[in-house]
Amino acid sequence: MEIDKAIGESEDKRLKTKYNNAIFVIRRALSLYSIEEVAFSFNGGKDSTVLLHLLRAGYFLHKKELSSSNGGLSSFPVRTIYFESPSAFTEINAFTYDAAQTYGIQLDIIRQDFKSGLEALLKANPIRAIFLGVRIGDPTAVGQEQFSPSSPGWPPFMRVNPILDWSYRDVWAFLLTCKVKYCSLYDQGYTSIGSIHDTVPNALLSVNDTSSKEKFKPAYLLSDGRLERAGRVKKNASVKNDVGSDSQKHEVLLASVIAVGDEILSGTVEDQLGLSLCKKLTSVGWSVQQTSVLRNDVDSVSEEVDRQRSICDMVFIYGGVGPLHSDVTLAGVAKAFGVRLAPDEEFEEYLRHLISEQCTGDRNEMAQLPEGITELLHHEKLSVPLIKCRNVIVLAATNTEELEKEWECLTELTKLGGSTSLMESKRLMTSLTDVEVAKPLSKLGLEFPDIYLGCYRKSRQGPIIITLKGKDNARIDLAVQGLCEKFKEGVFVDMK
Numbered sequence: 001m002e003i004d005k006a007i008g009e010s011e012d013k014r015l016k017t018k019y020n021n022a023i024f025v026i027r028r029a030l031s032l033y034s035i036e037e038v039a040f041s042f043n044g045g046k047d048s049t050v051l052l053h054l055l056r057a058g059y060f061l062h063k064k065e066l067s068s069s070n071g072g073l074s075s076f077p078v079r080t081i082y083f084e085s086p087s088a089f090t091e092i093n094a095f096t097y098d099a100a101q102t103y104g105i106q107l108d109i110i111r112q113d114f115k116s117g118l119e120a121l122l123k124a125n126p127i128r129a130i131f132l133g134v135r136i137g138d139p140t141a142v143g144q145e146q147f148s149p150s151s152p153g154w155p156p157f158m159r160v161n162p163i164l165d166w167s168y169r170d171v172w173a174f175l176l177t178c179k180v181k182y183c184s185l186y187d188q189g190y191t192s193i194g195s196i197h198d199t200v201p202n203a204l205l206s207v208n209d210t211s212s213k214e215k216f217k218p219a220y221l222l223s224d225g226r227l228e229r230a231g232r233v234k235k236n237a238s239v240k241n242d243v244g245s246d247s248q249k250h251e252v253l254l255a256s257v258i259a260v261g262d263e264i265l266s267g268t269v270e271d272q273l274g275l276s277l278c279k280k281l282t283s284v285g286w287s288v289q290q291t292s293v294l295r296n297d298v299d300s301v302s303e304e305v306d307r308q309r310s311i312c313d314m315v316f317i318y319g320g321v322g323p324l325h326s327d328v329t330l331a332g333v334a335k336a337f338g339v340r341l342a343p344d345e346e347f348e349e350y351l352r353h354l355i356s357e358q359c360t361g362d363r364n365e366m367a368q369l370p371e372g373i374t375e376l377l378h379h380e381k382l383s384v385p386l387i388k389c390r391n392v393i394v395l396a397a398t399n400t401e402e403l404e405k406e407w408e409c410l411t412e413l414t415k416l417g418g419s420t421s422l423m424e425s426k427r428l429m430t431s432l433t434d435v436e437v438a439k440p441l442s443k444l445g446l447e448f449p450d451i452y453l454g455c456y457r458k459s460r461q462g463p464i465i466i467t468l469k470g471k472d473n474a475r476i477d478l479a480v481q482g483l484c485e486k487f488k489e490g491v492f493v494d495m496k
């Protein structure tokens with residue numbers, strides 16, 4: 001079998017591992033289900049094309065083991081389904097039909113939507129499992145395993161995803177190493193192909209050319225595989241790096257700060273990062289709603305993150321980030337969002353640079369990130385990008401110096417401060433007793449509902465410090481004036 005031979009002869013260790021794992025999944029499926037009970041969902045895309053060749057190789061190896069025959073593979077008996085749509089690219093249709101002919105595949109063309117088509121297919125055939133070329137990073141891969149039952153509301157069958165853990169680069173390494181044909185659109189800058197209405201060549205492959213027609217490099221030259229869908233026209237708005245939508249622009253943004261560390265709870269280590277973060281957030285106009293310290297425990301983290309992410313605009317979490325057994329923060333964040341941790345090739349690359357000589361094996365546990373929700377925020381000053389999972393920022397800092405650097409980069413990258421309207425504030429000190437100020441202060445609160453009034457004392461007998469905060473300086477001045485009028489002159493000292 002030429003594919004098995006090509007991979008065997010390749011020196012790409014990673015590709016060999018991916019290939020062997022995929023073949024293992026295929027052979028497991030072929031042992032669990034009879035050949036009449038399986039189907040292959042083929043659409044001429046690159047992932048589908050990889051799967052076609054893996055399935056042929058897997059089937060060949062499976063058959064060889066059963067019959068100890070050494071013959072070639074002239075036909076491929078796995079039922080192959082193609083959902084043909086009027087909005088498919090002609091190149092995709094042509095490639096799909098061509099491949100079927102080349103490899104002796106009997107194509108079942110379905111001209112219905114996925115769900116209805118599958119319902120009819122399963123009614124008419126004993127199919128129990130369907131092979132798909134779904135990969136981590138695809139929007140539909142979230143929550144899937146290599147064997148995943150179809151979703152509730154879909155006809156019942158097993159989705160088999162042999163290349164779920166393959167990266168964009170793995171796909172191209174396979175297609176190029178095996179020298180197999182793929183759809184011509186990939187050589188014209190298309191990196192992921194949907195319909196003619198939502199797919200254009202990937203702008204990241206654009207070649208600056210003086211002639212009027214824009215040219216593109218082939219898909220396999222895209223260096224950052226995470227951007228393979230950049231050629232898909234987005235259904236809803238653009239990806240934003242800045243926090244706070246326009247509707248929130250004039251509201252105070254709410255933050256929650258979470259520390260993870262048994263050592264903080266036992267008093268062994270003092271948490272200085274929380275204090276520093278609260279100061280920083282406040283200084284750029286955020287309102288910190290809560291700080292919490294959690295045990296190094298996945299469920300504690302997931303429950304707290306889940307709660308805070310729905311209440312606050314942004315959650316900042318630190319501690320418990322790394323490869324140790326106690327480093328559970330990312331697992332907790334993943335669980336809070338109902339996704340799993342999955343290897344992130346790009347992050348792995350950064351870590352490899354950082355700890356290259358200590359890196360053993362082909363998997364780095366630290367490179368596992370919450371799947372489908374993670375955005376890496378790069379900054380030239382950081383050796384490893386910051387991790388942002390929707391509205392949760394995972395900080396790797398372990399001391400205030402490191403935090404300082406991460407914060408600086410974060411504010412530059414996300415406009416943390418720029419998108420919010422800064423709060424104005426004033427502080428007053430008085431030696432009046434708390435009994436004397438209590439009532440007038442609560443009255444002031446009712447008169448100025450838009451002004452935040454905070455009080456604290458440095459000691460039981462010492463002076464009281466009153467903070468007034470709001471978005472409008474004039475309103476703060478008015479509140480201060482209102483407060484002073486309730487007392488004798490000179491009892492409040494302006495602390496600036």
Ligand SMILES: Cc1cc2nc3c(=O)[nH]c(=O)nc-3n(C[C@H](O)[C@H](O)[C@H](O)COP(=O)(O)O)c2cc1C
Nearest residue numbers: 041083114118130132140149150151152154159194
């Ligand atoms: C064979 C097959 C099985 C599918 N099974 C499911 C499923 O179990 N659950 C689900 O939500 N979507 C299922 N889908 C739909 C895909 O997840 C996804 O919606 C589709 O591939 C995306 O195509 P689109 O971008 O054209 O909408 C299935 C699709 C195919 C082709």
Ligand SMILES: Nc1ncnc2c1ncn2[C@@H]1O[C@H](COP(=O)(O)OP(=O)(O)OP(=O)(O)O)[C@@H](O)[C@H]1O
Nearest residue numbers: 041042043045046047048082083132133134192193
């Ligand atoms: N119209 C379709 N007919 C049959 N199978 C399909 C169809 N659309 C999607 N699939 C299945 O879903 C998988 C994932 O689709 P997806 O579009 O992500 O990958 P692809 O088309 O193989 O490659 P690309 O990401 O380059 O478009 C396919 O590999 C295929 O198994």
Ligand SMILES: [Mg+2]
Nearest residue numbers: 045192193194
């Ligand atoms: Mg596709």
